[in-house]
Structure formats: structure tokens, C-alpha cells
Amino acid sequence: MRNLYFIPFIFVVTLGLSACATSNNTAESVNDPLEPFNRAMFAVNNQLDKFILRPAAIVYGYVPAPARYGVSNALNNLGEPLTAANDLLQGQVRRAGTTVTRFGINSTIGLLGLIDMAEYFGFEGHSEDFGQTLAVYGVGEGFYLFLPIFGPTSPRDLVGELSQTVLEDNLWDSALDNTNSFNTITTALGALSDRQESLELLDEIERTSVDYYATIRSFYRQSRAAEIANQEMDIENLPDIDGLDMSDLDMFDMDMADNGDKANMYEGNENEAYEEGYK
Numbered sequence: 390m391r392n393l394y395f396i397p398f399i400f401v402v403t404l405g406l407s408a409c410a411t412s413n414n415t416a417e418s419v420n421d422p423l424e425p426f427n428r429a430m431f432a433v434n435n436q437l438d439k440f441i442l443r444p445a446a447i448v449y450g451y452v453p454a455p456a457r458y459g460v461s462n463a464l465n466n467l468g469e470p471l472t473a474a475n476d477l478l479q480g481q482v483r484r485a486g487t488t489v490t491r492f493g494i495n496s497t498i499g500l501l502g503l504i505d506m507a508e509y510f511g512f513e514g515h516s517e518d519f520g521q522t523l524a525v526y527g528v529g530e531g532f533y534l535f536l537p538i539f540g541p542t543s544p545r546d547l548v549g550e551l552s553q554t555v556l557e558d559n560l561w562d563s564a565l566d567n568t569n570s571f572n573t574i575t576t577a578l579g580a581l582s583d584r585q586e587s588l589e590l591l592d593e594i595e596r597t598s599v600d601y602y603a604t605i606r607s608f609y610r611q612s613r614a615a616e617i618a619n620q621e622m623d624i625e626n627l628p629d630i631d632g633l634d635m636s637d638l639d640m641f642d643m644d645m646a647d648n649g650d651k652a653n654m655y656e657g658n659e660n661e662a663y664e665e666g667y668k
Contacts, residue, residue, distance in 0.1 A: 420532055420533055420610075421532060421533040421606065422532050423532060423533075423534065424533075427533065427534065427535040427602075428535075428602055430535045430536055430537050431535050431602050431605070433537045434535070434536075434537040434538065434540070437537060437538065438584075442580065442581075442584050443584065443588070445581055445584075446581060446584035446585040446588055447585075447588065449581050449582075449585045450585050450588070457582065457585070459503040459504070460578055460582055461582050461586075462495070462499070462502050462503055462504060462505045463501060463502040463503050464502075464575060464578060464579050464582065465502065465505075465514060465516075466491075466492065466495045466496060466499070466501070466502025467502065467557075467575065468516065468557075469488050469489075469491055469492035469495075470492060470560060471517075471518070471519075471553055471556060471557060471560070472488050472515070472516055472517045472518075473485045473488040473489050473492070474556075475517035475518060475519060475521065475522045476488055476517055478522045478525075479517065479521070479522055479525045480525075481517075481619075484515065484517075484619075487512050487513070488514075488515070490507065490512050491507035491508075491512045491514055494506050494507040494510065494512065495507050515619070516616075518546075518549055518550065518553055519548075519549035519550070519552050519553045519556075520543075520545055520546035520547075520548070520549025520550060520553075521549070521616060521617050522549070523545050523548070523549050524545065524617045525617070528545050529545065530543040530544070530545045530546065530613075531543045531544035531545055532544065533606055533609075533610070534547065535602075535606075540609075541605060541606065541609035542609075543613075546613070557572075558572060594608070
């Protein structure tokens with residue numbers, strides 16, 4: 390949930406640039422006609438991450454795991470209504486029903502989403518956004534775009550994300566007072582939670598990448614394609630990613646698997662698992 394005040398400017402600029410890119414066959418094949426600009430923004434973002442977000446995420450990692458998972462669950466629960474709406478727009482009636490059921494269960498016996506009780510009852514969660522809905526309706530992604538803080542995106546996904554942000558703001562504005570503060574808090578917590586969860590993976594990708602920018606670009610495109618197809622992103626089965634040494638990443642996966650084995654040791658004893666950070 391983002392509170393973005395530059396929405397009109399970005400909306401107009403990206404649509405205009407998208408039209409220009411469509412007329413350029415070479416740019417279409419590369420799909421990154423703004424690469425010099427994107428690399429500059431990528432460098433700016435890395436500095437912001439290095440000095441602000443990553444240190445904050447490291448500190449946040451010292452918060453007890455149950456509290457972190459509760460925050461993540463609650464934030465996911467806030468997004469369920471729009472996920473259900475996008476499910477319906479995509480003709481996924483059954484998935485929409487599952488999402489509505491999850492929201493009902495987690496908002497009540499799940500203590501406003503702090504506990505994912507719906508998953509315990511067999512209702513698996515998923516996410517859908519308006520960018521995915523636009524893709525289902527045949528809207529092309531356009532060129533690759535990287536914006537500081539916002540991260541990797543495309544004109545289609547950017548318009549979808551900004552539209553969803555406006556809808557989320559209006560949704561919670563009708564339910565809560567002082568929504569601006571609420572949106573600011575949830576946006577900050579969401580960014581912090583996401584960054585903390587990706588600390589090890591992004592550190593490893595940066596360490597093993599010949600070209601970190603190209604690697605993130607490839608990873609974004611492939612993960613986004615998987616999301617649109619309602620598939621899970623499987624790092625082990627990814628095609629070759631530009632600039633990434635997959636052999637080193639395989640070693641990282643083995644380390645993560647070792648952590649998974651440790652987590653299994655605590656099966657049935659959640660308190661110990663949370664203390665060790667494996668649940």
C-alpha cells in the first residue's frame with residue numbers, strides 16, 4: 390500500500406514513453422530502451438537501500454519472529470479485498486471465493502490477520518494485482534523501467550500498481566479515520582518486511598552476479614511472468630539469468646535447504662522454531 394503523490398506525472402510520462410517505445414522495433418526486442426536512465430536510477434536505489442532500507446531491515450530482523458510474521462500476515466490480509474476483486478476481473482471465481490473466505494477467517498479468528506488461520510484450514514493464499522489483470526486482458530507490458538524505491542516495473546504494471554494504490558486508499562478511507570497515517574505506517578512496514586525477508590537472497594544475487602542490474606531485470610521479468618500465469622516462482626528451475634552465476638546460487642540454495650532441515654527438527658514445537666528463526 391503506497392501513498393504516492395507523483396501518480397499523475399508518472400502516469401502521463403510512462404504512457405507517453407510507452408507509445409514511443411512501441412514504434413521502435415529495436416527497442417522492443419531489447420525491451421530496455423531506457424537502460425542508461427534505468428541504470429542510473431538503479432544506482433540511486435542501491436545507495437538508498439545501502440544506507441537506509443537494508444540497515445533498517447537488518448535491525449528489524451532482531452524483532453522476534455512471531456511478531457514479524459504477524460505483521461506480514463496482517464499486511465497480506467489488508468490486500469485480500471483487492472486480490473478478490475482482481476480474481477473476479479480475471480474470471481477466477483473459485484480463487485476469488487477462496488480469497489474472500491481467507492479474509493473472513495483471518496479478520497475474525499485470525500485476530501485481524503495477525504494469524505493466518507485460513508491456511509491452517511486449507512485455504513491457501515495468493516496475490517493478484519491490477520497489473521496482472523491488465524495482462525490477462527491482453528495489455529502488453531511495454532518496456533522495462535526501474536524507479537528508485539518503487540523498483541523494477543513496466544508501464545503496464547506501474548499503471549496497475551498506481552491504480553491499485555488509489556483503490557486501496559479509497560477502500561480504507563471509507564473504513565478508517567486518519568487514513569494517511571494508516572497508509573504511511575502500512576507502507577513503511579510492508580517495505581521493511583519485504584526487505585528483511587529478501588536479505589539473504591538479494592545479498593547472494595549481488596555477490597554472484599557479473600551484472601547485478603541485468604540479473605535483477607531478468608529475475609523481475611521471469612518472476613512477473615510466473616505471477617501472471619498463477620505459477621509459483623521456483624528459483625532452482627529458472628532459465629539462465631543474465632549475469633548470474635547459477636552455480637554459486639545453487640550453493641546458497643543448499644544452505645537454505647539446511648535451514649529447512651533445521652526447521653523440520655522443530656516440527657510440532659513452534660516456540661523453539663520461532664526462537665531459532667526457522668518458522
